[in-house]
Amino acid sequence: MATEVQQLAQIRERFIGQWGTFGSAWGIPRTMAQIHALLLMSDESLSTDEVMDALHISRGNANTNLRELVGWGLVYKRHRRGERREYFEAEKDVWTIFCTVARERKRREVEPALNLLRDCVQLTASMRTKQGKAFHKQMQKLAEFVGLAASLMERLAASERSRVIPALVKLLA
C-alpha cells in the first residue's frame, strides 16, 4: 500500500529530528547528529546531494559534517565503480558505534581534562597552607577517579561484546 511508505517517511523524519535534538544535548552539533541518523536508517550509501535534499541543508554544511562523521569513524566513504562522486555509509553495528564514540570522546575530551587535573595535582604538591593542601587533595581525588574511569572505558571499548556484556549484567544484577 502507498500508506506504508508515507508512514515510514513520517516516522523517519520524526526520528531524525529527535535524534538531532538528543545529540545537541550531548554536545554534538544538531546537523551532524541528523546526518548520522539519516545514514543509520539508509540501507544504501548516500551521496552529498542526497543528504542535502533529505535534510534541506546547504552543500557546505553537508560536506563539513559528513567529513566530521568520517573523522569520528562513524561513517565510511564508499565508491561505486564507474562513479566519480563519493557516497557515505554509516557503521550500523550498535556495539561498534558505542566503542568508537567512547574511544573518540576519551581521546578528544577526557584526556585533556585529565592532563589538566594532573597538572593541578603536581603544581600544588608541596603547598603547606590549609587551602593549598585541601585543593591538592580534592584534585588528587578527582584525577584518580577520572583516570580510572577513562581506563575502564578504554578497556571496555576494546573488549568483545559477547564476553563483556553478560559479565556486566551479572555483576550488576
Add this chain to the structure above:
Amino acid sequence: MATEVQQLAQIRERFIGQWGTFGSAWGIPRTMAQIHALLLMSDESLSTDEVMDALHISRGNANTNLRELVGWGLVYKRHRRGERREYFEAEKDVWTIFCTVARERKRREVEPALNLLRDCVQLTASMRTKQGKAFHKQMQKLAEFVGLAASLMERLAASERSRVIPALVKLLA
C-alpha cells in the same frame, strides 16, 4: 610565603576556566560548570555574592545556575544561624558526584530518547516493505542497546563503590 597564595589563586583560576570549557563540550553551560568547579574547590560554603565576585558574573546568572546545580543534586543549600542569606556547598565525594550525574542524565536525556526509539519500533512492527522492515530492525537493535546501557548505568549508580569498582577492574583487566 605570599607567593603560595598567589600561585594557588592562579591554579584555581586555570582550573575553573578549563573545567568550564570541558563542561561545554559535554552540553553543560560554561558558567554552570565554572560555578561547580568553584564550589568544588571551596571548603566553606559560598553566598551568591561571593560566586558573582569570584567569577565576575551577574546576579541573575549566578542565581539561575546555582539553582540549576541544586536541581541536579550536585550542590546543597546551606544556612548559617543568624544569617538570612543562603550559602551553597558542592558535594565533594567523587563517586557520589558520578552517580548523581549518571542518574540525572539518564532521567533527563536517555529516557526520552529511549521512548522515541521504542515508539519507532512499535509503529513499524507490522511493516512489510523492505525499507520498513530494515528500519524496524535497526530501531530494534538501537532500542535494545540503549535500554540495556541505561539499565546498567542505573544499577551501577545504585551500587556501592567499594564493591563495584574492584569487580569492574578485575573484569576488564
Add this chain to the structure above:
DNA sequence: TCGTTCTTTCAGTAGATTCTGAAAATCAAG
C-alpha cells in the same frame, strides 16, 4: 504594618555556534 535584605524572574542584548552559498581548489577523462 513597614522597611530591609535577599531571591527570583525575564525582556533585551551580547556572544557563540552553526549554516549558507559562492568562489576556489581538486580531480579525472578526453
Add this chain to the structure above:
DNA sequence: CTTGATTTTCAGAATCTACTGAAAGAACGA
C-alpha cells in the same frame, strides 16, 4: 592542457544560547 564534474573552504549571515541588569517578589525583623 582543457573541460566539466565534484569537493572543499570560508567570509558573512542567520540562528541559537547564555548573560545582564533592573524590576518584581518573598521573607524576615522591628
